[in-house]
Amino acid sequence: MSGHSKWANIKNRKGAQDKKRSVAFTKAAKDIMTALRNGSGLKDAIDKAREVNMPKENVDRLLERFESRKDSLISGMFEGFGPHGVPMMVEVESDNKNRILGEIRLIFKNAGGNLGEEGSVGYGFDRVGEIVVKNLTEEQELELIDGGAKDFDDKTIITEANNLKNVEEKVRQMGLEIEESGVVMRAKTPIELANVEQLDEVMNLIETLEENDDVVNVFAGFDYHE
Secondary structure: OOOOOOHHHHHHHOOOHHHHHHHHHHHHHHHHHHHHHHOOOHHHHHHHHHHOOOOHHHHHHHHHHHHHHHHHOEEEEEEEEOHHHOEEEEEEEEOOHHHHHHHHHHHHHHOOOEEOOOOOOHHHEEEEEEEEEOOOOHHHHHHHHHOOOOEEEOOEEEEEHHHHHHHHHHHHHOOOOEEEEEEEEEEOOOEEOOOHHHHHHHHHHHHHHHHOOOEEEEEEOEEOOO
16 A cells, blocks of 8 residues: 555444544545645645535635745655554655654654664665555556556556556546546555454554644555455
């Protein structure tokens, strides 16, 4: 799993309504911050936040926080291993590198993982584009291969990172509904988790990382089959 396409289903299965609400708010906040950093897509991100009933004051707080910090933000990528040896890459944007380093290291330690040195994990990931759609038939896959798609994982279309926008356009022309799209770090050889307890440990680490305001994206190399 790269960090996006399948995790939503796992999170939803984990249960309670208040947890679902928290996950929805976290994702909406991340989408708003991504739009602010990219300089595009802010209206769509705010509209989606309203759809999950995020309060207006939450949105205003995000906008004010970004405005006050935007000139001092530094981007970076941390590499580490989560529970059961799952390789993970954590993309951050912070105005205090030492503080965020300490916070990420502590989160990994508390989850039974450890933060690694630069290059300790990154070699095991490829930078690719992912497009998640609602439905995908074999015939549509063949048409998308002609349009530049490189591979498929269930309802996820995998592309070269620099060809994502072209394949997105092809997907839209075919009338397919895009649920999520973006450039991600995808593990070359995911760790196969043995049971739901291991899955929960890894997912709890991912969710804790995602709740940190300075974390932009979390990518983890694992698979789980019931």
